[in-house]
Amino acid sequence: MTARRFPVLTLFGLACVASQSMAADGEVPAADAATATAPAPDWTYPGSVDIASDYIFRGLTQTNKKPALQAGIEIDHASGFYVGAWGSNISWLSDLTKLGFGDISSSLEIDAYLGYRFKFADAWGLDFGLYTYYYPGDYPSGFTSPNTTEVYVALSYAIASLKYSHTLTNAFGIADTKNSGYLDLSANWEFTPTWVVNGHVGHQDVNGFNTASYTDWKLGVTKNFDGNWSIALAYFDTNADESFYTNPYGTFQGRSIGVLSVTKTF
Numbered sequence: 001m002t003a004r005r006f007p008v009l010t011l012f013g014l015a016c017v018a019s020q021s022m023a024a025d026g027e028v029p030a031a032d033a034a035t036a037t038a039p040a041p042d043w044t045y046p047g048s049v050d051i052a053s054d055y056i057f058r059g060l061t062q063t064n065k066k067p068a069l070q071a072g073i074e075i076d077h078a079s080g081f082y083v084g085a086w087g088s089n090i091s092w093l094s095d096l097t098k099l100g101f102g103d104i105s106s107s108l109e110i111d112a113y114l115g116y117r118f119k120f121a122d123a124w125g126l127d128f129g130l131y132t133y134y135y136p137g138d139y140p141s142g143f144t145s146p147n148t149t150e151v152y153v154a155l156s157y158a159i160a161s162l163k164y165s166h167t168l169t170n171a172f173g174i175a176d177t178k179n180s181g182y183l184d185l186s187a188n189w190e191f192t193p194t195w196v197v198n199g200h201v202g203h204q205d206v207n208g209f210n211t212a213s214y215t216d217w218k219l220g221v222t223k224n225f226d227g228n229w230s231i232a233l234a235y236f237d238t239n240a241d242e243s244f245y246t247n248p249y250g251t252f253q254g255r256s257i258g259v260l261s262v263t264k265t266f
Contacts, residue, residue, distance in 0.1 A: 174209060
């Protein structure tokens with residue numbers, strides 16, 4: 001899921017708005033005063049829609065090098081509580097049909113999550129919650145369910161965040177891998193107005209299955225436009241085991257790749 005950013009007025013901007021709305025006698029017009037003192041809404045509903053040249057999750061392609069259409073929405077309360085849902089097309093499960101597992105029809109990922117986030121000591125933030133990855137479809141008898149549920153906690157400071165996710169179930173269809181974990185260190189730096197550098201390194205530990213464990217990394221840049229549009233270009237790579245993560249079509253899912261995406265937030 002992509003991070004969502006919404007414009008806020010700086011203290012300088014607020015001062016400018018106030019000075020421009022002052023009447024000649026130094027009084028603020030009643031309508032402007034009411035607007036200035038209106039409290040922030042208790043509930044907000046941020047969301048996004050994007051199209052990407054490939055869907056990369058923790059360094060691995062989920063669509064066998066094909067484009068993905070993705071969308072999500074979140075319900076946020078001023079207290080810090082939030083719930084959300086997100087979805088994307090995928091192919092990594094149906095691709096396995098070619099191996100003779102039987103018919104696997106899943107071509108969609110639907111995620112649901114809930115959590116609580118808050119700020120403290122000015123630049124610090126804490127976020128924790130529950131996240132479920134659901135893959136609807138038909139599976140052959142004996143196939144390990146890919147549906148995965150994790151708990152997570154994230155600590156952020158200024159432009160950087162450190163997040164740990166821990167599975168309460170098997171990890172994405174790999175049998176006997178409960179209590180696997182993913183550690184994610186990310187940073188997003190707006191080095192000049194509307195331009196953001198995106199960096200990330202993560203490590204997926206698959207409990208009891210060292211061959212499936214790996215490290216992934218990303219370096220990219222995002223350009224933001226008026227109207228809550230953005231374009232991002234990123235380079236992804238991993239040190240994943242090629243023999244384990246090569247799909248039935250001969251695609252190494254953890255290969256190095258550049259991904260272009262266009263996003264609209266609302």
